[in-house]
Amino acid sequence: MSDDAIADGPVTGKPDPVLEVRGLEKAFGGLQVTDDVDLDVERGTITGLIGPNGAGKSTLFNLVSGFYEPDGGTVRVNGTAVTGAEPHAVANAGLVRTFQTPRKLEGMTVREAMLVGPQHQTGESVLSVFTNRGQVVAEERANLERAMETLERFEIARFADTPATELSGGQMKLVELARATMTDPDILLLDEPIAGVNPTLANKLKGFIRDLNDDGITFLVIEHDMDFIMDLADPIVVLDQGSVLVEGDPGSVRTDDRVIDAYLGGPLDE
Known part of the structure:
Protein backbone atom coordinates (compact mmCIF):
# COMPACT_ATOMS: atom_id res chain seq x y z
CA MET A 1 0.00 0.00 0.00
CA LEU A 105 -45.66 13.45 3.47
CA GLU A 106 -49.17 12.95 4.80
CA GLY A 107 -52.00 14.17 2.60
CA MET A 108 -49.84 14.69 -0.49
CA THR A 109 -49.62 12.90 -3.78
CA VAL A 110 -46.17 12.19 -5.18
CA ARG A 111 -46.56 15.14 -7.58
CA GLU A 112 -47.42 17.48 -4.71
CA ALA A 113 -44.51 16.17 -2.65
CA MET A 114 -42.16 16.95 -5.52
CA LEU A 115 -43.35 20.57 -5.60
CA VAL A 116 -42.20 21.09 -2.00
CA GLY A 117 -38.60 20.89 -3.18
CA PRO A 118 -37.89 23.99 -5.32
CA GLN A 119 -36.17 26.82 -3.43
CA HIS A 120 -37.05 30.54 -3.37
CA GLN A 121 -40.51 30.26 -4.92
CA THR A 122 -42.26 33.60 -5.34
CA GLY A 123 -45.53 32.02 -4.22
CA GLU A 124 -44.06 31.35 -0.77
CA SER A 125 -44.94 34.97 0.03
CA VAL A 126 -48.66 35.64 0.51
CA LEU A 127 -48.16 39.21 -0.73
CA SER A 128 -46.60 37.97 -3.97
CA VAL A 129 -49.69 35.89 -4.74
CA PHE A 130 -51.55 39.18 -5.16
CA THR A 131 -48.84 41.53 -6.45
CA ASN A 132 -46.93 39.14 -8.76
CA ARG A 133 -49.61 36.65 -9.70
CA GLY A 134 -48.31 36.26 -13.26
CA GLN A 135 -44.84 35.36 -12.02
CA VAL A 136 -46.26 32.99 -9.42
CA VAL A 137 -48.34 31.16 -12.04
CA ALA A 138 -45.38 30.96 -14.44
CA GLU A 139 -43.11 29.54 -11.70
CA GLU A 140 -45.71 27.00 -10.64
CA ARG A 141 -46.16 25.87 -14.22
CA ALA A 142 -42.39 25.54 -14.71
CA ASN A 143 -41.99 23.67 -11.42
CA LEU A 144 -44.79 21.29 -12.30
CA GLU A 145 -43.22 20.57 -15.68
CA ARG A 146 -39.84 19.99 -14.08
CA ALA A 147 -41.37 17.74 -11.40
CA MET A 148 -42.93 15.52 -14.04
CA GLU A 149 -39.69 15.42 -16.06
CA THR A 150 -37.82 14.42 -12.89
CA LEU A 151 -40.32 11.69 -12.06
CA GLU A 152 -39.95 10.36 -15.59
CA ARG A 153 -36.16 10.41 -15.27
CA PHE A 154 -36.42 8.29 -12.12
CA GLU A 155 -38.98 6.00 -13.81
CA ILE A 156 -41.72 6.79 -11.27
CA ALA A 157 -43.98 9.12 -13.25
CA ARG A 158 -46.76 6.51 -13.00
CA PHE A 159 -46.97 7.30 -9.28
CA ALA A 160 -47.55 11.04 -9.76
CA ASP A 161 -51.15 10.91 -8.54
CA THR A 162 -50.52 8.26 -5.89
CA PRO A 163 -50.71 9.35 -2.24
CA ALA A 164 -47.15 9.35 -0.89
CA THR A 165 -48.27 7.24 2.08
CA GLU A 166 -49.23 4.37 -0.26
CA LEU A 167 -45.77 3.87 -1.76
Missing part, protein backbone atom coordinates in the same frame (compact mmCIF):
# COMPACT_ATOMS: atom_id res chain seq x y z
CA SER A 2 1.41 3.42 -0.91
CA ASP A 3 1.51 6.28 1.58
CA ASP A 4 -0.49 8.38 -0.89
CA ALA A 5 -3.34 5.87 -1.08
CA ILE A 6 -4.52 6.23 2.50
CA ALA A 7 -3.72 8.50 5.41
CA ASP A 8 -4.24 8.71 9.15
CA GLY A 9 -7.23 10.91 9.91
CA PRO A 10 -8.93 13.17 7.39
CA VAL A 11 -7.45 14.59 4.23
CA THR A 12 -8.07 18.31 4.63
CA GLY A 13 -7.26 21.34 2.56
CA LYS A 14 -8.68 19.97 -0.69
CA PRO A 15 -8.61 22.34 -3.66
CA ASP A 16 -12.37 22.88 -4.04
CA PRO A 17 -14.37 21.53 -1.10
CA VAL A 18 -18.15 21.86 -1.14
CA LEU A 19 -18.35 20.79 2.50
CA GLU A 20 -15.76 21.64 5.17
CA VAL A 21 -16.10 20.26 8.70
CA ARG A 22 -13.63 21.22 11.41
CA GLY A 23 -13.47 19.96 14.99
CA LEU A 24 -17.12 18.89 15.07
CA GLU A 25 -18.27 17.70 18.50
CA LYS A 26 -21.53 16.26 19.83
CA ALA A 27 -22.31 14.45 23.06
CA PHE A 28 -25.59 13.07 24.36
CA GLY A 29 -25.43 12.91 28.11
CA GLY A 30 -22.06 11.38 28.91
CA LEU A 31 -21.65 9.73 25.53
CA GLN A 32 -19.35 11.45 23.04
CA VAL A 33 -20.93 10.57 19.69
CA THR A 34 -18.96 12.90 17.42
CA ASP A 35 -15.40 13.60 18.52
CA ASP A 36 -13.35 16.35 16.85
CA VAL A 37 -14.31 15.42 13.27
CA ASP A 38 -12.39 17.06 10.43
CA LEU A 39 -13.71 16.29 6.96
CA ASP A 40 -13.65 17.84 3.49
CA VAL A 41 -15.83 16.71 0.59
CA GLU A 42 -14.31 17.71 -2.74
CA ARG A 43 -16.61 19.15 -5.37
CA GLY A 44 -17.57 16.66 -8.05
CA THR A 45 -16.88 13.53 -6.00
CA ILE A 46 -19.05 10.73 -4.74
CA THR A 47 -17.57 10.33 -1.26
CA GLY A 48 -18.49 7.30 0.83
CA LEU A 49 -18.88 7.41 4.62
CA ILE A 50 -18.65 4.04 6.33
CA GLY A 51 -18.08 2.71 9.81
CA PRO A 52 -19.37 0.14 12.28
CA ASN A 53 -22.73 0.56 13.99
CA GLY A 54 -22.54 3.36 16.53
CA ALA A 55 -19.63 5.10 14.82
CA GLY A 56 -21.58 8.37 14.63
CA LYS A 57 -22.32 8.51 10.90
CA SER A 58 -25.98 9.56 11.09
CA THR A 59 -25.20 11.97 13.92
CA LEU A 60 -22.58 13.59 11.70
CA PHE A 61 -25.20 13.94 8.93
CA ASN A 62 -27.64 15.49 11.38
CA LEU A 63 -25.03 17.98 12.60
CA VAL A 64 -23.91 18.99 9.13
CA SER A 65 -27.46 19.37 7.76
CA GLY A 66 -28.80 21.41 10.68
CA PHE A 67 -30.97 18.81 12.41
CA TYR A 68 -28.66 18.75 15.46
CA GLU A 69 -26.75 21.67 16.93
CA PRO A 70 -23.07 20.83 17.52
CA ASP A 71 -21.37 21.29 20.87
CA GLY A 72 -18.29 22.57 19.09
CA GLY A 73 -16.60 22.92 15.73
CA THR A 74 -17.59 24.50 12.43
CA VAL A 75 -19.42 23.56 9.25
CA ARG A 76 -19.07 25.44 5.96
CA VAL A 77 -20.94 24.81 2.71
CA ASN A 78 -19.57 26.48 -0.41
CA GLY A 79 -17.46 28.63 1.92
CA THR A 80 -20.50 29.83 3.89
CA ALA A 81 -20.58 29.17 7.64
CA VAL A 82 -23.69 27.15 8.50
CA THR A 83 -22.69 25.87 11.93
CA GLY A 84 -25.87 25.36 13.96
CA ALA A 85 -28.07 26.84 11.21
CA GLU A 86 -31.61 25.55 10.62
CA PRO A 87 -32.01 22.88 7.90
CA HIS A 88 -33.64 25.32 5.47
CA ALA A 89 -30.69 27.70 5.81
CA VAL A 90 -28.24 24.87 5.19
CA ALA A 91 -30.28 23.88 2.13
CA ASN A 92 -30.15 27.46 0.87
CA ALA A 93 -26.36 27.27 1.11
CA GLY A 94 -26.43 24.22 -1.17
CA LEU A 95 -26.54 21.13 1.08
CA VAL A 96 -29.53 18.78 1.17
CA ARG A 97 -29.86 15.35 2.78
CA THR A 98 -32.08 12.29 2.58
CA PHE A 99 -32.96 9.93 5.41
CA GLN A 100 -32.45 6.21 5.92
CA THR A 101 -36.21 5.87 6.34
CA PRO A 102 -37.87 8.29 3.89
CA ARG A 103 -40.46 10.56 5.46
CA LYS A 104 -43.84 10.15 3.77
CA SER A 168 -43.46 1.03 -0.81
CA GLY A 169 -40.17 1.74 0.94
CA GLY A 170 -38.21 1.29 -2.28
CA GLN A 171 -40.54 3.57 -4.22
CA MET A 172 -40.20 6.21 -1.52
CA LYS A 173 -36.40 5.99 -1.81
CA LEU A 174 -36.75 6.96 -5.47
CA VAL A 175 -39.22 9.75 -4.71
CA GLU A 176 -37.03 11.18 -1.96
CA LEU A 177 -33.96 11.20 -4.22
CA ALA A 178 -35.98 12.76 -7.04
CA ARG A 179 -37.47 15.37 -4.69
CA ALA A 180 -34.02 16.25 -3.33
CA THR A 181 -32.79 17.08 -6.83
CA MET A 182 -35.62 19.62 -7.19
CA THR A 183 -33.75 21.82 -4.68
CA ASP A 184 -30.75 22.09 -7.04
CA PRO A 185 -28.26 21.04 -4.36
CA ASP A 186 -24.52 21.43 -4.75
CA ILE A 187 -24.00 18.52 -2.36
CA LEU A 188 -26.48 15.79 -1.52
CA LEU A 189 -26.09 13.64 1.60
CA LEU A 190 -27.62 10.17 1.24
CA ASP A 191 -28.22 8.14 4.40
CA GLU A 192 -28.21 4.44 3.45
CA PRO A 193 -29.90 4.87 0.06
CA ILE A 194 -30.27 1.12 -0.60
CA ALA A 195 -31.29 -0.02 2.89
CA GLY A 196 -34.21 -2.43 2.54
CA VAL A 197 -34.35 -2.38 -1.27
CA ASN A 198 -33.91 -5.29 -3.66
CA PRO A 199 -30.73 -5.72 -5.77
CA THR A 200 -32.43 -4.54 -8.97
CA LEU A 201 -33.51 -1.26 -7.41
CA ALA A 202 -30.12 -0.89 -5.73
CA ASN A 203 -28.45 -1.02 -9.14
CA LYS A 204 -30.91 1.54 -10.49
CA LEU A 205 -30.17 3.87 -7.60
CA LYS A 206 -26.45 3.49 -8.24
CA GLY A 207 -27.00 4.47 -11.86
CA PHE A 208 -29.13 7.47 -10.91
CA ILE A 209 -26.50 8.68 -8.42
CA ARG A 210 -23.78 8.43 -11.05
CA ASP A 211 -25.91 10.28 -13.58
CA LEU A 212 -26.64 13.06 -11.09
CA ASN A 213 -22.96 13.27 -10.25
CA ASP A 214 -22.23 13.66 -13.96
CA ASP A 215 -24.74 16.54 -13.90
CA GLY A 216 -22.66 18.31 -11.25
CA ILE A 217 -24.08 17.16 -7.90
CA THR A 218 -21.50 16.18 -5.27
CA PHE A 219 -22.45 13.29 -2.98
CA LEU A 220 -21.61 12.14 0.53
CA VAL A 221 -23.12 8.68 1.03
CA ILE A 222 -23.55 6.56 4.16
CA GLU A 223 -23.97 2.90 3.28
CA HIS A 224 -23.50 -0.43 5.06
CA ASP A 225 -23.47 -2.49 1.86
CA MET A 226 -19.73 -2.63 1.23
CA ASP A 227 -19.93 -3.95 -2.33
CA PHE A 228 -22.29 -1.12 -3.26
CA ILE A 229 -20.32 1.73 -1.70
CA MET A 230 -16.89 0.45 -2.75
CA ASP A 231 -18.08 0.28 -6.36
CA LEU A 232 -19.79 3.67 -6.25
CA ALA A 233 -17.64 6.01 -4.15
CA ASP A 234 -14.10 7.35 -4.22
CA PRO A 235 -12.79 8.44 -1.77
CA ILE A 236 -14.07 6.44 1.20
CA VAL A 237 -14.04 8.00 4.68
CA VAL A 238 -14.11 5.62 7.67
CA LEU A 239 -15.66 6.85 10.90
CA ASP A 240 -15.00 4.96 14.14
CA GLN A 241 -16.02 5.92 17.68
CA GLY A 242 -17.06 9.36 16.50
CA SER A 243 -13.82 10.26 14.74
CA VAL A 244 -12.39 9.93 11.26
CA LEU A 245 -10.17 6.85 11.28
CA VAL A 246 -8.85 6.85 7.72
CA GLU A 247 -9.68 8.17 4.28
CA GLY A 248 -8.55 6.73 0.97
CA ASP A 249 -9.44 4.97 -2.24
CA PRO A 250 -11.78 1.93 -1.99
CA GLY A 251 -9.09 -0.70 -2.50
CA SER A 252 -6.83 0.71 0.20
CA VAL A 253 -9.66 1.19 2.69
CA ARG A 254 -10.96 -2.34 2.18
CA THR A 255 -7.59 -3.90 3.08
CA ASP A 256 -6.45 -1.47 5.78
CA ASP A 257 -5.85 -3.28 9.08
CA ARG A 258 -7.22 -0.39 11.14
CA VAL A 259 -10.48 -0.49 9.24
CA ILE A 260 -10.77 -4.26 9.55
CA ASP A 261 -10.15 -3.99 13.30
CA ALA A 262 -12.87 -1.34 13.57
CA TYR A 263 -15.30 -3.82 12.05
CA LEU A 264 -14.46 -6.31 14.85
CA GLY A 265 -11.87 -8.17 12.85
CA GLY A 266 -14.18 -9.26 10.04
CA PRO A 267 -13.55 -8.63 6.35
CA LEU A 268 -15.54 -5.70 4.97
CA ASP A 269 -17.38 -7.71 2.35
CA GLU A 270 -19.06 -10.02 4.83
Whole structure:
Protein backbone atom coordinates (compact mmCIF):
# COMPACT_ATOMS: atom_id res chain seq x y z
CA MET A 1 0.00 0.00 0.00
CA SER A 2 1.41 3.42 -0.91
CA ASP A 3 1.51 6.28 1.58
CA ASP A 4 -0.49 8.38 -0.89
CA ALA A 5 -3.34 5.87 -1.08
CA ILE A 6 -4.52 6.23 2.50
CA ALA A 7 -3.72 8.50 5.41
CA ASP A 8 -4.24 8.71 9.15
CA GLY A 9 -7.23 10.91 9.91
CA PRO A 10 -8.93 13.17 7.39
CA VAL A 11 -7.45 14.59 4.23
CA THR A 12 -8.07 18.31 4.63
CA GLY A 13 -7.26 21.34 2.56
CA LYS A 14 -8.68 19.97 -0.69
CA PRO A 15 -8.61 22.34 -3.66
CA ASP A 16 -12.37 22.88 -4.04
CA PRO A 17 -14.37 21.53 -1.10
CA VAL A 18 -18.15 21.86 -1.14
CA LEU A 19 -18.35 20.79 2.50
CA GLU A 20 -15.76 21.64 5.17
CA VAL A 21 -16.10 20.26 8.70
CA ARG A 22 -13.63 21.22 11.41
CA GLY A 23 -13.47 19.96 14.99
CA LEU A 24 -17.12 18.89 15.07
CA GLU A 25 -18.27 17.70 18.50
CA LYS A 26 -21.53 16.26 19.83
CA ALA A 27 -22.31 14.45 23.06
CA PHE A 28 -25.59 13.07 24.36
CA GLY A 29 -25.43 12.91 28.11
CA GLY A 30 -22.06 11.38 28.91
CA LEU A 31 -21.65 9.73 25.53
CA GLN A 32 -19.35 11.45 23.04
CA VAL A 33 -20.93 10.57 19.69
CA THR A 34 -18.96 12.90 17.42
CA ASP A 35 -15.40 13.60 18.52
CA ASP A 36 -13.35 16.35 16.85
CA VAL A 37 -14.31 15.42 13.27
CA ASP A 38 -12.39 17.06 10.43
CA LEU A 39 -13.71 16.29 6.96
CA ASP A 40 -13.65 17.84 3.49
CA VAL A 41 -15.83 16.71 0.59
CA GLU A 42 -14.31 17.71 -2.74
CA ARG A 43 -16.61 19.15 -5.37
CA GLY A 44 -17.57 16.66 -8.05
CA THR A 45 -16.88 13.53 -6.00
CA ILE A 46 -19.05 10.73 -4.74
CA THR A 47 -17.57 10.33 -1.26
CA GLY A 48 -18.49 7.30 0.83
CA LEU A 49 -18.88 7.41 4.62
CA ILE A 50 -18.65 4.04 6.33
CA GLY A 51 -18.08 2.71 9.81
CA PRO A 52 -19.37 0.14 12.28
CA ASN A 53 -22.73 0.56 13.99
CA GLY A 54 -22.54 3.36 16.53
CA ALA A 55 -19.63 5.10 14.82
CA GLY A 56 -21.58 8.37 14.63
CA LYS A 57 -22.32 8.51 10.90
CA SER A 58 -25.98 9.56 11.09
CA THR A 59 -25.20 11.97 13.92
CA LEU A 60 -22.58 13.59 11.70
CA PHE A 61 -25.20 13.94 8.93
CA ASN A 62 -27.64 15.49 11.38
CA LEU A 63 -25.03 17.98 12.60
CA VAL A 64 -23.91 18.99 9.13
CA SER A 65 -27.46 19.37 7.76
CA GLY A 66 -28.80 21.41 10.68
CA PHE A 67 -30.97 18.81 12.41
CA TYR A 68 -28.66 18.75 15.46
CA GLU A 69 -26.75 21.67 16.93
CA PRO A 70 -23.07 20.83 17.52
CA ASP A 71 -21.37 21.29 20.87
CA GLY A 72 -18.29 22.57 19.09
CA GLY A 73 -16.60 22.92 15.73
CA THR A 74 -17.59 24.50 12.43
CA VAL A 75 -19.42 23.56 9.25
CA ARG A 76 -19.07 25.44 5.96
CA VAL A 77 -20.94 24.81 2.71
CA ASN A 78 -19.57 26.48 -0.41
CA GLY A 79 -17.46 28.63 1.92
CA THR A 80 -20.50 29.83 3.89
CA ALA A 81 -20.58 29.17 7.64
CA VAL A 82 -23.69 27.15 8.50
CA THR A 83 -22.69 25.87 11.93
CA GLY A 84 -25.87 25.36 13.96
CA ALA A 85 -28.07 26.84 11.21
CA GLU A 86 -31.61 25.55 10.62
CA PRO A 87 -32.01 22.88 7.90
CA HIS A 88 -33.64 25.32 5.47
CA ALA A 89 -30.69 27.70 5.81
CA VAL A 90 -28.24 24.87 5.19
CA ALA A 91 -30.28 23.88 2.13
CA ASN A 92 -30.15 27.46 0.87
CA ALA A 93 -26.36 27.27 1.11
CA GLY A 94 -26.43 24.22 -1.17
CA LEU A 95 -26.54 21.13 1.08
CA VAL A 96 -29.53 18.78 1.17
CA ARG A 97 -29.86 15.35 2.78
CA THR A 98 -32.08 12.29 2.58
CA PHE A 99 -32.96 9.93 5.41
CA GLN A 100 -32.45 6.21 5.92
CA THR A 101 -36.21 5.87 6.34
CA PRO A 102 -37.87 8.29 3.89
CA ARG A 103 -40.46 10.56 5.46
CA LYS A 104 -43.84 10.15 3.77
CA LEU A 105 -45.66 13.45 3.47
CA GLU A 106 -49.17 12.95 4.80
CA GLY A 107 -52.00 14.17 2.60
CA MET A 108 -49.84 14.69 -0.49
CA THR A 109 -49.62 12.90 -3.78
CA VAL A 110 -46.17 12.19 -5.18
CA ARG A 111 -46.56 15.14 -7.58
CA GLU A 112 -47.42 17.48 -4.71
CA ALA A 113 -44.51 16.17 -2.65
CA MET A 114 -42.16 16.95 -5.52
CA LEU A 115 -43.35 20.57 -5.60
CA VAL A 116 -42.20 21.09 -2.00
CA GLY A 117 -38.60 20.89 -3.18
CA PRO A 118 -37.89 23.99 -5.32
CA GLN A 119 -36.17 26.82 -3.43
CA HIS A 120 -37.05 30.54 -3.37
CA GLN A 121 -40.51 30.26 -4.92
CA THR A 122 -42.26 33.60 -5.34
CA GLY A 123 -45.53 32.02 -4.22
CA GLU A 124 -44.06 31.35 -0.77
CA SER A 125 -44.94 34.97 0.03
CA VAL A 126 -48.66 35.64 0.51
CA LEU A 127 -48.16 39.21 -0.73
CA SER A 128 -46.60 37.97 -3.97
CA VAL A 129 -49.69 35.89 -4.74
CA PHE A 130 -51.55 39.18 -5.16
CA THR A 131 -48.84 41.53 -6.45
CA ASN A 132 -46.93 39.14 -8.76
CA ARG A 133 -49.61 36.65 -9.70
CA GLY A 134 -48.31 36.26 -13.26
CA GLN A 135 -44.84 35.36 -12.02
CA VAL A 136 -46.26 32.99 -9.42
CA VAL A 137 -48.34 31.16 -12.04
CA ALA A 138 -45.38 30.96 -14.44
CA GLU A 139 -43.11 29.54 -11.70
CA GLU A 140 -45.71 27.00 -10.64
CA ARG A 141 -46.16 25.87 -14.22
CA ALA A 142 -42.39 25.54 -14.71
CA ASN A 143 -41.99 23.67 -11.42
CA LEU A 144 -44.79 21.29 -12.30
CA GLU A 145 -43.22 20.57 -15.68
CA ARG A 146 -39.84 19.99 -14.08
CA ALA A 147 -41.37 17.74 -11.40
CA MET A 148 -42.93 15.52 -14.04
CA GLU A 149 -39.69 15.42 -16.06
CA THR A 150 -37.82 14.42 -12.89
CA LEU A 151 -40.32 11.69 -12.06
CA GLU A 152 -39.95 10.36 -15.59
CA ARG A 153 -36.16 10.41 -15.27
CA PHE A 154 -36.42 8.29 -12.12
CA GLU A 155 -38.98 6.00 -13.81
CA ILE A 156 -41.72 6.79 -11.27
CA ALA A 157 -43.98 9.12 -13.25
CA ARG A 158 -46.76 6.51 -13.00
CA PHE A 159 -46.97 7.30 -9.28
CA ALA A 160 -47.55 11.04 -9.76
CA ASP A 161 -51.15 10.91 -8.54
CA THR A 162 -50.52 8.26 -5.89
CA PRO A 163 -50.71 9.35 -2.24
CA ALA A 164 -47.15 9.35 -0.89
CA THR A 165 -48.27 7.24 2.08
CA GLU A 166 -49.23 4.37 -0.26
CA LEU A 167 -45.77 3.87 -1.76
CA SER A 168 -43.46 1.03 -0.81
CA GLY A 169 -40.17 1.74 0.94
CA GLY A 170 -38.21 1.29 -2.28
CA GLN A 171 -40.54 3.57 -4.22
CA MET A 172 -40.20 6.21 -1.52
CA LYS A 173 -36.40 5.99 -1.81
CA LEU A 174 -36.75 6.96 -5.47
CA VAL A 175 -39.22 9.75 -4.71
CA GLU A 176 -37.03 11.18 -1.96
CA LEU A 177 -33.96 11.20 -4.22
CA ALA A 178 -35.98 12.76 -7.04
CA ARG A 179 -37.47 15.37 -4.69
CA ALA A 180 -34.02 16.25 -3.33
CA THR A 181 -32.79 17.08 -6.83
CA MET A 182 -35.62 19.62 -7.19
CA THR A 183 -33.75 21.82 -4.68
CA ASP A 184 -30.75 22.09 -7.04
CA PRO A 185 -28.26 21.04 -4.36
CA ASP A 186 -24.52 21.43 -4.75
CA ILE A 187 -24.00 18.52 -2.36
CA LEU A 188 -26.48 15.79 -1.52
CA LEU A 189 -26.09 13.64 1.60
CA LEU A 190 -27.62 10.17 1.24
CA ASP A 191 -28.22 8.14 4.40
CA GLU A 192 -28.21 4.44 3.45
CA PRO A 193 -29.90 4.87 0.06
CA ILE A 194 -30.27 1.12 -0.60
CA ALA A 195 -31.29 -0.02 2.89
CA GLY A 196 -34.21 -2.43 2.54
CA VAL A 197 -34.35 -2.38 -1.27
CA ASN A 198 -33.91 -5.29 -3.66
CA PRO A 199 -30.73 -5.72 -5.77
CA THR A 200 -32.43 -4.54 -8.97
CA LEU A 201 -33.51 -1.26 -7.41
CA ALA A 202 -30.12 -0.89 -5.73
CA ASN A 203 -28.45 -1.02 -9.14
CA LYS A 204 -30.91 1.54 -10.49
CA LEU A 205 -30.17 3.87 -7.60
CA LYS A 206 -26.45 3.49 -8.24
CA GLY A 207 -27.00 4.47 -11.86
CA PHE A 208 -29.13 7.47 -10.91
CA ILE A 209 -26.50 8.68 -8.42
CA ARG A 210 -23.78 8.43 -11.05
CA ASP A 211 -25.91 10.28 -13.58
CA LEU A 212 -26.64 13.06 -11.09
CA ASN A 213 -22.96 13.27 -10.25
CA ASP A 214 -22.23 13.66 -13.96
CA ASP A 215 -24.74 16.54 -13.90
CA GLY A 216 -22.66 18.31 -11.25
CA ILE A 217 -24.08 17.16 -7.90
CA THR A 218 -21.50 16.18 -5.27
CA PHE A 219 -22.45 13.29 -2.98
CA LEU A 220 -21.61 12.14 0.53
CA VAL A 221 -23.12 8.68 1.03
CA ILE A 222 -23.55 6.56 4.16
CA GLU A 223 -23.97 2.90 3.28
CA HIS A 224 -23.50 -0.43 5.06
CA ASP A 225 -23.47 -2.49 1.86
CA MET A 226 -19.73 -2.63 1.23
CA ASP A 227 -19.93 -3.95 -2.33
CA PHE A 228 -22.29 -1.12 -3.26
CA ILE A 229 -20.32 1.73 -1.70
CA MET A 230 -16.89 0.45 -2.75
CA ASP A 231 -18.08 0.28 -6.36
CA LEU A 232 -19.79 3.67 -6.25
CA ALA A 233 -17.64 6.01 -4.15
CA ASP A 234 -14.10 7.35 -4.22
CA PRO A 235 -12.79 8.44 -1.77
CA ILE A 236 -14.07 6.44 1.20
CA VAL A 237 -14.04 8.00 4.68
CA VAL A 238 -14.11 5.62 7.67
CA LEU A 239 -15.66 6.85 10.90
CA ASP A 240 -15.00 4.96 14.14
CA GLN A 241 -16.02 5.92 17.68
CA GLY A 242 -17.06 9.36 16.50
CA SER A 243 -13.82 10.26 14.74
CA VAL A 244 -12.39 9.93 11.26
CA LEU A 245 -10.17 6.85 11.28
CA VAL A 246 -8.85 6.85 7.72
CA GLU A 247 -9.68 8.17 4.28
CA GLY A 248 -8.55 6.73 0.97
CA ASP A 249 -9.44 4.97 -2.24
CA PRO A 250 -11.78 1.93 -1.99
CA GLY A 251 -9.09 -0.70 -2.50
CA SER A 252 -6.83 0.71 0.20
CA VAL A 253 -9.66 1.19 2.69
CA ARG A 254 -10.96 -2.34 2.18
CA THR A 255 -7.59 -3.90 3.08
CA ASP A 256 -6.45 -1.47 5.78
CA ASP A 257 -5.85 -3.28 9.08
CA ARG A 258 -7.22 -0.39 11.14
CA VAL A 259 -10.48 -0.49 9.24
CA ILE A 260 -10.77 -4.26 9.55
CA ASP A 261 -10.15 -3.99 13.30
CA ALA A 262 -12.87 -1.34 13.57
CA TYR A 263 -15.30 -3.82 12.05
CA LEU A 264 -14.46 -6.31 14.85
CA GLY A 265 -11.87 -8.17 12.85
CA GLY A 266 -14.18 -9.26 10.04
CA PRO A 267 -13.55 -8.63 6.35
CA LEU A 268 -15.54 -5.70 4.97
CA ASP A 269 -17.38 -7.71 2.35
CA GLU A 270 -19.06 -10.02 4.83
